[in-house]
Amino acid sequence: MRVPYSWIKEFVDIDISAEKIAEKLNETGIETTVEKFGRKIERITVVRILSVKKHPERDKLLVCEATDGQNKYQIITAAQNVFEGAKVILAKEGAQIGDIHIKPVKFGSLVSEGMLLSLEELGVAEKAEGVFILPKNTKEGEDPNKILGLGEDDIFEIEITPNRGDALSVRGLAREIGAIFGIKRKEKFPVVSIAQEEVPEIKFLSDKVFRYRAVVIKGVKIAPSPFEIQLKLIKSGQTPINNVVDITNYILIQEGQPLHAFDLKKIEGDIVVRNAYEGEKIVTLDGEERVLTSEDLVIADSKKAIAIAGVIGGENTKVDENTTDILLEAAVFDNISIRKTSKRLSISTESSYRFERGVDIENLPNAQDKAVELIIKTAGGEAFGEKDVYPQPYKPREIKLREKTTKRVLGFEIPKEKAKELLERLEIPTDLTEDGTISKIPAFRAFDLEREIDLVEEVGRLEGLNIVEETFPKISVQSFRKSDEFLFELRTREFLKDNGFDEVVSYTFVDEDIYNILEIPVPTIRIKNYLLKTQSIMRDNLAVSLIKTLKHNLRFQNTDLKIFEISSVFFENHEEIRAGLLATGKLIKGFSFTKGDQKYSTLEKWDFLKFKGVIESYLKSLGLFNVDLTPSNRPYLNPYESAELFIDGMNIGYIGKIHPKKADTLEIPKDVYIGELKLRYVPRELSDKAEEKEGYIFNIYKKRAVPKFKELPKFPAVKRDFAFEVDESLQVDKLLRAIRESSEYVEKVELFDIYYINENRKSIAVSVDFRAEDRSLSDEEVNKLTEDLLENLRKRFEGIKLRNQEG
Template identity: 70%
Template sequence: MRVPYSWIKEFIDIDIPAEEVVERLNTTGIEAVCETFGEYIEGIVTVKILSVKKHPERDKLLVCEATDGHKVYQVVTGADNVKEGSTVILAKEGSVIKGIKITKRNFGSIQSEGMFLSLEELGISEKSEGVLILPDDIKPGEDPNRILGLGDEKIIEIEITPNRGDALSVRGLAREIGAIFGIKRKEVFPVISIAEEIIPEIFVNSERCTRYRGIIIKDVNIRPSPFHIQLKLIKSGMNPINNVVDITNYILLQEGQPLHAFDLDKIEGAVYVRNAREGEKIVTLDGEEKQLKETDLVIADDKKVIAIAGVIGGDNTKVDSNTKNILLEAAVFDSISVRKTAKRLAVSTDSSYRFERGVDIQNLPNAQDKAVELILKTAGGKAVGEKDIYPDPYRPEKIKLREKTVERILGVSIPKEECSDLLNRLEIPTEIEEDGTVSQIPSFRAFDLKREIDLVEEVGRLKGFDTFGEKYPRVSVESFRKSDEYLFELRTRDFLKDNGLDEVVTYTFVGEEIFNILGIPVPVIRIENYLLKTQSVMRDNLAVSLIGVFQENLRHQIKDLSVFEISSAFFEEYEEIRVGLLLSGRYIKGFNFTRDDQRFSTTDKWNFLKVKGLINSYLRSIGLKDVRYIPSDLPYLNPYESADIYINDQYVGYIGKIHPEKADRLEIPKETYIAELKLRYVPRDINDSSLKEGYLFTLYKNAEIPVFRELPKYPSVKRDLAFEVAENLQIDKLINVLNRSSELIDKVELFDIYYISSDRKSVALSVEFRAEDRSLSDEEVNKEVELVIQKMKEEIPDLKLRQ
């Protein structure tokens, strides 16, 4: 919000330079800057237009004669709002406007001796229509720089934290400045009378509207607003429209209360504050059609929606030059409701900005009455009806502030008398009690002053945090127990870092295109108000983000990448914490050495077995066994170098090489490996603390405690067995059947696969037999082998032992 310093001075008697005011505002918690309004322009003067004629050769141009009281100028202009008798600003020959020097110029056969100026050409508005028309009481020959304050008027612009909606007005800012410098704020109350000729038919059918006050004003005359109001709006960054609309904006800036004026004759029947009906539409004041949802709060009449509550009005009831009767609305709407609707519709207005941060419900009638008073003065008419719906009046909360709390938090002792004075300066009614103070929280601070600590902050910031001496904070020596979930993720993170991987952090929202390229469904959780198309959905896997990281690294010529991320994947009813890995190129940066036939290298390339070994090592490090790898059918993985990972017959993740076709489309190397493991389940219900199956954390928590096993006392007996099996038989199934067929089998290792034909293969395994209580004889082992083969044939009927 930006306001002229002179406007603030109307509420407090202050002679302190604006720069010093801004400096103090920054030290007390409101970010502020001071800037000068416009720039001084040489060679401009006020002139009165003596005559206006059409250009004889150019249809869209006018030829005007204007005087500054000493000289008559002939000016050609394209502005259609100039009239005989109007007072405007003339840039004379030699003046510089927006970097262009004004000279005499011929338009056809007519010479122009200057240029009439608009707000845009004066450099004080980004956009304007027509030249600036000055009040009739301004005489020709005066300096427009002085009249407008160009290069002289100080503008204070503030940025607030979301809890300080009370400062979003001239009134509120004056209150804050007055409290800082110990100056009492002035208050002026309107004097109006409302004839109860008509009682507006207004019905509030939603709890999200806590107060609604409507006033009918009849027989208004729509015209430009007084110049002093226009000038304040211009200096605050708003363009004047007409007297009624300008006054609603004027009061919004001055009082912080959004208002809206409806053309009463365009309203059909009664006025309702209600939830929108699903699919209802409205064309808003900005000319855009908006489709509404049931969650949106609207203002409607018997037949149509006429405004989106707290956000923007409808084009169907706007005030224009033909308006004669108006309904002036002042209301307080639920801040969360307004914020959600404004975000969903991508509409941000001065009204929604204030409703989102809280509006003073008690100041509503005062602000609206000031608007009525101004409308009656500038537009004429008569206030003939008023209705105020306020079912639950504001009741101030009481908060006690203890001296010992102030000292404990701020580190300095501030007497309760000084605390009371500081809070009362902020217009927070405060009384002194035995051990501190008691404050009644006014409605304009009801949104952020809830607890004793909030009052400590108010006392501290107003006294000045920069005035407190240095003091070491007290640190508790009580130990804090970290959660098992945190420690498990830390253990995972440390393992991967120790193995040379770098951690990355990515956005959890991504675009749809990557899912289409990978050939997997687009997630169902979408972001309604996404800022970028590449951030429109919540991801349900980490691979899509890690691929994006790789693509960005490739743009910087980084081809060797070993990264991981521990983060969330999102689903409709729950979330998952996963760890994702992307590995490509070489790992372990070092050097190569070659001398004759001597070769040495400290780098190596990632391949499927190395990635699998990394995963296996991690799983063993957290005490998990019985890991099985089954061919994966994920469409973005190479079917010959990929696998789904199972532990205790529970799916926990996958590992694989990127599919070559996907690699080409993604423009990444074909030798890229991706792995993803499900670490833990995160329910949406915070009260759900159960451990879900299929997650490494659950398996880790339920894993058997390792038991020490003595080293073998007796030697093993080794046999090499070659089995002829079907080509499609998975090797891990063969090994599992072999392991289950005898209690004497201690170790099984695969050492050869040989394809006999297109549908048969030979699998050679090295099997070690060992007994814990004796040495095994050859005869005993031979008999055990016969039993093993017999049991295996029962489970794998077409199995044959090759001799």
């Protein structure tokens, strides 16, 4: 919030430098900076527009003749709000406006001898449409620097914590400054007479509205507001619009009470405060159509919604140049409801900002009456009636503050008499008790002061926390125990780093396009108020993020990549911590050597087996050996070089090579290998037990059998080689597993050859070691084990036979 120091002085008699006040506000908990309002600009003056004509050669330009009382100037401008007789600010030749050095400029055949200035060009507004129009009584030739106070008035920039909504106004800031320096704040009371005529009925159909007061003013004339009001708004970072709207903004800044003016003639029937209908639409004052949900609160008449309560008004009842009768609204709404609506719709207004942080419900009629007084004074008209619906009037909370609590928390003593004085300086009514004080919390601090410790903070910050004596802290000698989950993720991270992978960290939100390219379902969890379309969806896998990281690296010609990420993916009812890996290009950046017939190379590239080896090595490092692989049907993976990973029948992840068609679409290399491992389950409900979930490596790791030492073998193994002829569709892994499980004497099974006999049959050659722990196996025993093995395999796999042997 921006507030000019001169405005604060209207509420508290103070003659202390702005820098000193900012220093004290920072010390007492309100982050404050101070700066000058704009800067003085040389060679600018006030001119009167003598005539306005269209440029004969440029359709969008106007040719203005202007005078500063002594000289005449021909000015060419694109501003459409200039008119004959208008008093405006002219930058003459030699002036420096931002990066523009003013000099005569030709537009077609005509020369412009200066530049008419807007608030934006003066450097006091972020955006402004048209030149700034000064009051009619401004004298030609006057210095605009003095009129506007450029480079003179001090402006406070206030940043508050969410609990200090009471400081979001000139009145509240004056109260705070007065309390700090021990100066009583001045109060201004409105003088307004309101006739008791009929006003629209006000109905509450929601429990999210606590007070609603409406005042009808008839016979107003919409025009620019007085220059004094405009200038205060400009210094506060607001853009003047018209007298009625400006006054609502003026009171909002001065009193902290949001107001809204409706065109009374556009309201049909009663005023109804209700929840929006699901899917209800309203075009708001910014010209955007908003789609509402049943959680949003609206102001409606008998036929339609006319405002999003506490956030923004509707286009259908806005005050414009034809308005003569208005209904002025002042209300207090549920702060949580307003915050949710504001965030969901991505609308942050001065009103919503204050409602979210709490508005003084007791000051509402006082603030509104000040607005009524100003509207009648500046726009004419008469107040014809008012209606105030206040179902549950505010009852002050009583909080006791004990001297011993203050001493224990702050480390220094504040007598109860001093505590009473400090609290009353903050306008908190306080009485003395036997062991301390008891305070009745006023409505403007109802959102902040709830417990005794809150009052300790108030007296402590006003007394000055810089007087706290230095003491040595107590340090526990008990070491901090890191959680099993943390240590498990650390172990995973260290393994991958030790194997040459670089860790990356990416956003957990992505865009829909990558899902469509990979042909996988788009997640249902979306960000309602996303800032970028490319960050609108909460991801449900790490592959999408790893591929985006790869594409980013490729733009910098980094084609050899080994990366991993350990992070969250999101689902409707839970989250998962996963480890995602991606590798492409060279595994080892070697070199080639050629000398006659001697050739060798130390360069190695990634392939499926090397990538699979990293995953299997990681699982083995955890003591997980019984890993099964089955073909993967993920649409973005090559079906011949991909696999789903299983442990005890539970899917723990996948590995594979990116499908060549997807690689072409994504414009990435064809040798990209990617994988994901499901590390941990993260519940959203306390009743949802993470340790009971299956298919997560952390849970399997915790339940794994403790490794036991096995005595080294005393007797030799007997090796037999087999070449099996099988159907092309038989998975090699199933055959190897069947051989291992065929007998207790099978110690080791190794694959050493696969080749295709024809399109339907293939040969799988394996080496099998047989060993007994208590004796050397005889040839007869091994032959019998071999026969049993073959018989077992014939029963399990149809059509299997040894090579050169009939089945």
